[in-house]
Amino acid sequence: xxxxxxQFFEDLEKLTTKVIDKHKKEDFIFDFLTLLDVSKSTIxxxxxxxxxxxxxxxxxxxxxxxxxxxxxxxxxxxxxxxxALSEVVSGPIxxxxxIRMVMVTDFNTVLINDTKYDETLDxxxxxxxxxxxxxxxxxxxxxxxxxxxxxxxxxxxxxMGRLFDxxxxxxxxxxxxxxxxxxxxLTRLLFCFYAEDTGIFKADQFYxxxxxxxxxxxxxxxxxxxxxxxxxxxxxxSPERDAKPTHLSAFxxxxxxxxxxxxxxxxxxxxxxxxxxxxxxxxxAEINPDxxxxxxQAVIDPxxxxxxxxxxxxxxxxxxxIQPLFLDELRTELDTVIALSHDNRHKNNKAERLDALLKRxxxxxxxxxxCGSGNFLIIAYKELRKLEIDxxxxxxxxxxxxxxxxxxxxxxxxxxxxxYGIEYDDFASQIARLSLxxxxxxxxxxxEQEFGASQPMLPLKDSGHIVYGNSLRIDWNEVCPNNVSDExxxxxxxxxxxxxxxxxxxxxxxxxxxxxxxxxxSLDYVSSWFWKGSQYITNSNAxxxxxxxxxxxxxxxxxxxxxxxxxxxxxxxxxxxxxxxKNSAKHNAGVHVVIVGLxxxxxxxxxxxTFFDKVWHSNSVKNISPYLVDGSNLAVKSRNKPFSxxxxxxLRGNQxxxxxxxxxSEEDKNELIKENPISKKWIKKLVGSDEFxxxxxxxCLWLVNVNEDEIKQSPLVKERIDKVKEMRLKSSDKGTRxxxxxxxxxxxTNNPKNYLLIPRVSSERRRYIPIGFMNENSICTDRNQIIxxxxxxxxxxxxxxxxxxxxxxxxxxxxxxxxxxxTIVYNTFPFPDATDEQKKSIENLAEEIxxxxxxxxxxxxxxxxxxxxxxxxxxxxxxxxxxxxxxxYRPQGFANTEERLAHLLARYEQLIEAEQQSKGNxxxxxxxx
Numbered sequence: 001x002x003x004x005x006x007q008f009f010e011d012l013e014k015l016t017t018k019v020i021d022k023h024k025k026e027d028f029i030f031d032f033l034t035l036l037d038v039s040k041s042t043i044x045x046x047x048x049x050x051x052x053x054x055x056x057x058x059x060x061x062x063x064x065x066x067x068x069x070x071x072x073x074x075x076x077x078x079x080x081x082x083x084a085l086s087e088v089v090s091g092p093i094x095x096x097x098x099i100r101m102v103m104v105t106d107f108n109t110v111l112i113n114d115t116k117y118d119e120t121l122d123x124x125x126x127x128x129x130x131x132x133x134x135x136x137x138x139x140x141x142x143x144x145x146x147x148x149x150x151x152x153x154x155x156x157x158x159x160m161g162r163l164f165d166x167x168x169x170x171x172x173x174x175x176x177x178x179x180x181x182x183x184x185x186l187t188r189l190l191f192c193f194y195a196e197d198t199g200i201f202k203a204d205q206f207y208x209x210x211x212x213x214x215x216x217x218x219x220x221x222x223x224x225x226x227x228x229x230x231x232x233x234x235x236x237x238s239p240e241r242d243a244k245p246t247h248l249s250a251f252x253x254x255x256x257x258x259x260x261x262x263x264x265x266x267x268x269x270x271x272x273x274x275x276x277x278x279x280x281x282x283x284x285a286e287i288n289p290d291x292x293x294x295x296x297q298a299v300i301d302p303x304x305x306x307x308x309x310x311x312x313x314x315x316x317x318x319x320x321x322i323q324p325l326f327l328d329e330l331r332t333e334l335d336t337v338i339a340l341s342h343d344n345r346h347k348n349n350k351a352e353r354l355d356a357l358l359k360r361x362x363x364x365x366x367x368x369x370x371c372g373s374g375n376f377l378i379i380a381y382k383e384l385r386k387l388e389i390d391x392x393x394x395x396x397x398x399x400x401x402x403x404x405x406x407x408x409x410x411x412x413x414x415x416x417x418x419x420y421g422i423e424y425d426d427f428a429s430q431i432a433r434l435s436l437x438x439x440x441x442x443x444x445x446x447x448e449q450e451f452g453a454s455q456p457m458l459p460l461k462d463s464g465h466i467v468y469g470n471s472l473r474i475d476w477n478e479v480c481p482n483n484v485s486d487e488x489x490x491x492x493x494x495x496x497x498x499x500x501x502x503x504x505x506x507x508x509x510x511x512x513x514x515x516x517x518x519x520x521x522s523l524d525y526v527s528s529w530f531w532k533g534s535q536y537i538t539n540s541n542a543x544x545x546x547x548x549x550x551x552x553x554x555x556x557x558x559x560x561x562x563x564x565x566x567x568x569x570x571x572x573x574x575x576x577x578x579x580x581x582k583n584s585a586k587h588n589a590g591v592h593v594v595i596v597g598l599x600x601x602x603x604x605x606x607x608x609x610t611f612f613d614k615v616w617h618s619n620s621v622k623n624i625s626p627y628l629v630d631g632s633n634l635a636v637k638s639r640n641k642p643f644s645x646x647x648x649x650x651l652r653g654n655q656x657x658x659x660x661x662x663x664x665s666e667e668d669k670n671e672l673i674k675e676n677p678i679s680k681k682w683i684k685k686l687v688g689s690d691e692f693x694x695x696x697x698x699x700c701l702w703l704v705n706v707n708e709d710e711i712k713q714s715p716l717v718k719e720r721i722d723k724v725k726e727m728r729l730k731s732s733d734k735g736t737r738x739x740x741x742x743x744x745x746x747x748x749t750n751n752p753k754n755y756l757l758i759p760r761v762s763s764e765r766r767r768y769i770p771i772g773f774m775n776e777n778s779i780c781t782d783r784n785q786i787i788x789x790x791x792x793x794x795x796x797x798x799x800x801x802x803x804x805x806x807x808x809x810x811x812x813x814x815x816x817x818x819x820x821x822x823t824i825v826y827n828t829f830p831f832p833d834a835t836d837e838q839k840k841s842i843e844n845l846a847e848e849i850x851x852x853x854x855x856x857x858x859x860x861x862x863x864x865x866x867x868x869x870x871x872x873x874x875x876x877x878x879x880x881x882x883x884x885x886x887x888x889y890r891p892q893g894f895a896n897t898e899e900r901l902a903h904l905l906a907r908y909e910q911l912i913e914a915e916q917q918s919k920g921n922x923x924x925x926x927x928x929x
Contacts, residue, residue: 003037003139005132011035013129020126025107029064029072036139038066055097057088067097069138077106080216082274085111085120100137109271119155120278122162122271156287159279160186166272181263183427187434188229189279191258194438197285199445200457201251207280209247210273218273222265233259235459256437256460289378289438313493317547317581318379320595324574324607325545326364326489327383333357334387338394351398358391362413364487367480369471369529370494371421374432377464378439380491384414385443389450396451411455412447416440419464420480422471429468436464472509472528476536488542490533496549496591497525519560524549527561534598538568545597550578553594553628555812556824559635562626565598566633572624573599576609592816594628610898619898627809629898631905634912636810638823643911647831648787648794650758650822653688654746655782656700657736659727661720662746664699672701676714682706688783689759693770693862702779703744704751711744751776756790758798758826759783762818763862768804768878769820770861771795785822793839796846799878800885803829805900830907832888842888845881852877 012035019028030043045053046064056063056071065071071094075084085104093099094115102113110128112121114137121134136142164186173179195201209228214221227244232254234241241249268276319327334357340348366380416436423429441457448454467479471494482488497506499522506525513528514520520527526548533544551557553575576595597605608619608628625631641649656662663686664672672679679701685691686700701717711718725743728736739747753776760783762769773795780786787794797803806829812819820826834842852874853864863869886893886900889907894900 003141005136005141008035008139009129009132012132012135016126016128019107025074026062028107029103032072033066033070036069038069042066055093057091057093065093065097065099067099069100071099071102073102073104075104075106077108078216079106081106081109081111081270082277085113089113089115101135111274122274156279156282156284159275159282163272163275163279166269166275167266170269170272171266180426182266183430184261184263185265186427187430188259189276190431191254191434191438192228193280193282194284194287194289196280197283198438198441200441205251207277210277210280213247214273216273217270218268221268221273221276226262226265229259229265230262252458254458254460256463258434258437258460258463289435289442313375315379318376319383320576320609321376321491321545321547322380322383322489324605324609325491325543325597326487327387330357330361330387334391334394342398351395354391354395354398358388358395358413360487361388361391362415363418364489365418365420365480367420367476367488367490368492369422369476369479369490369533370492371423371429371432371466372425372493373423373428374421374435374464374466376491376493377419377421377432378435380489381414381416381419381436381439382443385412385447388412388414389447392451412443416461416464421464421466422469422474422476422479423466424468424470426468429466432466433463436466470509472513472532476532482536482540482542484540486541488537488540490537490542490544491546492529493547494526494529498549498551499524517560517564523557523560524552527552527557530561530565530596530598534565534568534570537598537600538570539600543573543597543599543601545574545595547581547593547595550592550594551813553578553596553626555810555819555821556638557812558626558810559637562633562635566626570598570600571602571633572626572628573597573601573605574607574609575624575628577611577628579611596628625905627901627905629809629905630902632909634905634909636824636828636905636908638821639827640823642827642829642831643915644831648790650826651750651786651788652748652822653757653780653782653784653786654748654750657728657739657747658724661723661727662701662703662744664701666697666699669699672714672716675716678710679714679717682717685778686781687757687774687778688781689761690783692757692759692772692784693762693860693865695860700746700779701744702746702751704749706744746779748782750786750788751779752786752788754789755780756787756794756798758785758787758820760785760820761814762820764813764816764818765867766818766865767801767867768799768865769807769818770865771798772861785820785826792843792846796842796849796881797831797885799846799849799881801878801882802885802889802894802900802904805897806830806904809901809904828908830904830911832885834888838888842881842884845877845884848877849874849881 012032015028015031015035018024024031030047033043033046034040042053046066049059053066054064055067056065056073062074063072071088073084073088075081081104085102088094088102088104094102100115102115104111105125107125110121110123110125112134113119114121114134116137121131123131167182173182192201192206196204196206206228209224210221214224228248228251231241231244231248231251234244235253235255241253333353337350337353337357340350340353342350344350361384364384366377366384368374368376371377419436421429421432423432437460444454444457465479467474476482480488495506502510502525507521510520510523510525510528513532514523526546529546530544530548530552533546536542537544552561574595574597578592578594581591581593595609599605606621606624608621608624608630610617610619619630621630623630623632625633626635664683669683672683682701682703683699684702686698688698690696691698701720703711703717703721711721721744725740728740728743731737739745755774756771757774757780758771759769773790774780774786787798807818807820807825810828811821811825852871853861855873856864856871859869859871864871864874883893889903894903
């Protein structure tokens with residue numbers, strides 16, 4: 001019979017209650033094993049202390065050890081549970097008999113160690129049943145676990161999370177000052193954990209002070225930590241240090257302001273002390289400082305524990321920003337110099353060029369104006385240190401010795417003092433400072449391994465210029481002075497924030513940043529950093545590269561932002577086209593992003609990075625357009641009508657604005673017809689985008705041109721119209737109240753005899769937006785666009801890949817789905833010129849698409865255009881049409897999407913110029929008259 005978890009939960013609660021209420025301690029372990037379906041004969045043998053079954057070291061003291069399952073050890077109140085647990089776990093019996101779990105309890109508290117994962121449950125004995133899931137492996141049911149490329153990181157975040165939770169339980173943190181003190185306290189703990197595992201402190205020095213000099217009940221942990229933190233800020237020669245106990249004075253002087261100010265230390269109890277020791281026991285040397293910020297984000301937000309990958313910005317993604325921005329150029333220079341001949345080093349200036357490169361590296365400033373916990377700064381710093389090491393190695397090879405290279409007390413030319421950041425979150429800014437120190441230590445160790453000498457870590461020196469504050473309300477020049485000639489690189493991953501999820505404060509931020517702009521409210525929040533960054537780098541040697549939501553390079557946002565940037569004399573120097581950012585900042589898992597580099601140097605790079613066939617490809621172009629493709633800087637602006645008067649106009653479908661009263665279900669429709677058969681002529685199919693692509697039926701009352709007397713013949717219809725009128729009159733919107741004058745009608749009444757329907761919202765997975773023909777018997781809602789009297793030729797052009805590529809380039813997005821707009825997609829599209837013969841060919845090929853759809857009757861449009869389900873005949877029909885439409889633009893067609901878009905953008909620019917010239921000519925003619 002399968003193990004019943006619900007029954008186990010209930011029985012375990014009854015058992016722990018019985019032990020507490022009736023003091024039935026002696027039988028607890030045997031009753032517990034019974035709940036796990038251990039056989040009665042085995043339990044009887046365990047009770048008799050039969051050595052073949054009970055393999056515990058001290059069975060006479062109540063210890064019970066069941067092979068492959070559990071070791072149980074009861075202890076008296078007041079004894080050290082953690083010590084007792086450690087003694088059993090480290091004993092030979094556990095491995096010898098493959099014991100899965102060790103339980104130690106005084107029947108007030110219980111500690112259980114899962115030896116497979118070295119995880120410890122620490123809870124009140126009375127709450128053991130609430131943690132029943134931890135015990136399930138004893139019944140053969142493994143717990144679901146999160147796996148990570150960095151298991152030590154996940155384990156650290158989980159244990160630090162438990163420490164944080166218990167500290168919050170014991171202490172009140174009500175004010176901003178309280179929370180700031182807690183942030184400082186946690187960063188200081190983190191430094192101590194890391195220091196004793198990486199040679200900054202002596203091995204286990206911090207652990208031993210807590211373990212050996214504090215009370216088991218945790219009552220004096222806060223005072224010991226207070227004294228320790230005080231010592232860590234006292235210089236070695238300080239008289240106050242000499243007066244401290246030796247176990248404290250043995251700690252080195254840290255400096256760097258990390259322990260400069262004394263803050264209140266949280267109170268501890270026995271359990272919190274045990275968790276503190278568990279945290280100290282972790283192998284912190286295995287954890288990279290660049291994960292610290294994400295780890296502590298998970299500590300503070302319990303929902304994120306065990307899923308660090310969702311909000312840790314990976315090194316590979318950070319490298320996408322900093323490599324093309326500055327690292328590649330520096331590396332190329334080094335590789336070029338290394339390749340020069342040693343023999344002609346005086347003639348080719350090899351030594352001088354290495355010196356010059358080292359000097360250049362020493363002056364580079366890196367600035368992240370939304371630095372979070374410092375990930376981007378840390379990786380940039382590490383890469384510059386690695387580059388420095390490689391330059392020094394080249395110098396060593398040139399000189400043949402370290403002697404002339406490294407003087408006594410050599411210090412790196414890459415200083416933390418050249419790193420700058422702004423962060424809105426106090427805790428993140430504290431972690432950023434700490435992580436930079438620890439990253440420096442890592443690189444010093446690497447340096448020493450290579451050259452045999454390095455500056456000691458302690459006392460700490462600078463820690464970068466990390467400013468706590470609102471980046472959009474701070475003068476960046478006050479944080480990182482830009483002296484025009486300075487080599488400064490702005491990097492980072494600022495908050496995204498679309499129009500639908502901004503706070504009032506963020507809206508106010510944007511109002512300040514975009515002061516003087518006519519339109520900016522539809523821009524994403526991240527655009528604020530692009531605009532402020534552009535103003536910072538203009539007329540200087542500084543450059544910028546930021547991660548952004550892909551929407552700033554799509555739709556109407558492009559025209560709202562980039563023309564202003566280009567007017568500052570700035571161009572896009574490199575760009576990563578849209579890709580999924582699966583491990584970005586908090587709650588951004590799966591968002592699609594771009595990376596945009598901006599520079600004032602016109603000859604710089606102009607490289608576009610595109611991901612296809614599971615590989616990144618780079619392409620150098622003459623100029624990168626604001627759509628991140630090859631093209632001019634011209635931004636496509638929304639238009640109220642197409643370029644040509646011959647192009648049919650596009651309309652939006654009909655918005656009901658009816659409170660649901662003019663919309664009918666199948667049941668509603670039948671009820672109305674039953675009440676009054678005349679109402680049948682007023683009922684039409686209602687087609688939104690969902691109904692269209694998924695072949696769903698919905699109905700509506702279409703009462704255009706119906707007089708009031710007719711309506712009165714149907715009380716049910718009249719009742720619905722009265723409700724519409726009431727709803728519209730109550731609306732706060734003036735336009736909606738105006739509609740109350742005609743409550744029987746939709747807001748729009750567009751119902752052509754025949755029309756083409758284009759869904760406004762369509763899946764980003766589709767290569768083509770499904771488009772179809774409709775007639776006056778179907779009322780199209782505002783979830784679609786319609787082209788009245790659209791014909792088969794129009795159908796062919798709009799179904800083509802070139803039109804869909806244009807749509808993908810310029811349209812906005814609803815989440816990641818395409819949001820087809822008449823003003824920004826259709827009206828701006830450079831329709832091709834075609835002869836009558838060419839039009840006839842397109843019509844024939846468009847007919848083939850309709851025939852292919854018909855041959856797959858039973859499939860909805862959603863299924864037909866699902867890339868995983870699209871029938872072969874429909875694929876082929878589209879492919880043939882695509883090729884024919886491409887050749888309307890140029891005889892040789894196009895090799896890929898990039899060529900199509902470059903051609904369309906150039907054609908769009910020509911159409912704009914021709915339109916402006918025509919307007920100019922008309923004005924001139926008017927003046928001449």
